[in-house]
Amino acid sequence: MAVASLIPPAPATGEPQSGCYMAATSDCGGRLSREHYISRGLIDGPELRVRGMPWQREEVARFSPDNLVARILCRRHNSAMSPLDAHAIRFFLSVEAGLKHAQRRSLSRKSRFYMTSGDGLELWAMKTLASLYSSGIEFMTPEHRFRDFEPPMERIVAELSSPNPCSIMTLSLPLMQDAHEEQIGRRAVSIGPIVDDETGELSGLLVRMHGIALVFNIDLPDKDALPETEIARPDMIDLIGMDRTSRIFLSRAKRRPEAWIVQIRLSHPRKDPPAGRSDRGCNRQPLRK
Numbered sequence: 001m002a003v004a005s006l007i008p009p010a011p012a013t014g015e016p017q018s019g020c021y022m023a024a025t026s027d028c029g030g031r032l033s034r035e036h037y038i039s040r041g042l043i044d045g046p047e048l049r050v051r052g053m054p055w056q057r058e059e060v061a062r063f064s065p066d067n068l069v070a071r072i073l074c075r076r077h078n079s080a081m082s083p084l085d086a087h088a089i090r091f092f093l094s095v096e097a098g099l100k101h102a103q104r105r106s107l108s109r110k111s112r113f114y115m116t117s118g119d120g121l122e123l124w125a126m127k128t129l130a131s132l133y134s135s136g137i138e139f140m141t142p143e144h145r146f147r148d149f150e151p152p153m154e155r156i157v158a159e160l161s162s163p164n165p166c167s168i169m170t171l172s173l174p175l176m177q178d179a180h181e182e183q184i185g186r187r188a189v190s191i192g193p194i195v196d197d198e199t200g201e202l203s204g205l206l207v208r209m210h211g212i213a214l215v216f217n218i219d220l221p222d223k224d225a226l227p228e229t230e231i232a233r234p235d236m237i238d239l240i241g242m243d244r245t246s247r248i249f250l251s252r253a254k255r256r257p258e259a260w261i262v263q264i265r266l267s268h269p270r271k272d273p274p275a276g277r278s279d280r281g282c283n284r285q286p287l288r289k
């Protein structure tokens with residue numbers, strides 16, 4: 001599942017459109033479009049919750065899809081980058097179908113497999129970060145104001161306009177059950193910035209889809225910098241139900257000799273009560289530097 005080029009079709013227009021965050025590439029066209037800055041397909045129906053600190057209990061704001069629009073990209077750039085939304089939606093729908101399969105009542109023990117793009121998902125997260133920041137969305141946490149943390153926009157624009165785009169964000173999956181929502185499967189997306197308390201800088205985005213926590217780390221030096229309880233760039237996510245498993249593959253252009261699998265157990269009785277409330281995680285350990 002390769003990621004298609006995100007560059008608008010040639011020839012370049014030579015025009016920067018003021019207000020488009022890709023304007024530095026001088027390849028704008030068609031004025032600014034009023035677009036959803038989180039892939040519309042992800043918030044069709046389910047509401048989007050925006051949280052402050054990712055592991056924080058209180059929800060900061062809840063938005064209906066109609067409120068999540070802004071003029072941040074010209075039409076030409078918006079459509080050139082739309083394949084990224086398709087990758088995120090494919091992942092979201094694969095998790096949805098995978099959960100359904102693993103949890104439904106049936107005597108069958110057959111596993112099902114779903115193919116998604118790990119590279120596409122990381123690029124989508126980078127575009128979403130740029131879009132959220134450019135939209136000027138106003139959300140506050142008790143300690144931070146999201147707008148005060150400028151992501152490396154120049155580098156993001158350079159990557160999104162490169163013939164071989166490469167995300168500055170690395171996906172990691174927490175292994176601890178309580179990093180995910182207590183009830184996996186709520187059909188919703190939540191997004192929150194991760195601020196490194198030591199450096200005071202934005203270090204990533206936490207996205208939950210159907211309650212499953214996905215951490216997108218900005219400029220992760222290497223996988224050893226992650227807390228021990230997180231797996232960088234998993235190749236597969238297994239959703240393990242009582243009787244059967246769904247396996248979601250996250251494809252990558254660069255293959256590694258070994259494959260990493262994250263297993264998420266569903267609807268098994270828990271022995272100890274979860275530490276957090278539904279919808280919250282545990283305290284994420286800081287990155288090791």
Ligand SMILES: [Zn+2]
Nearest residue numbers: 020028074077
């Ligand atoms: Zn543009």
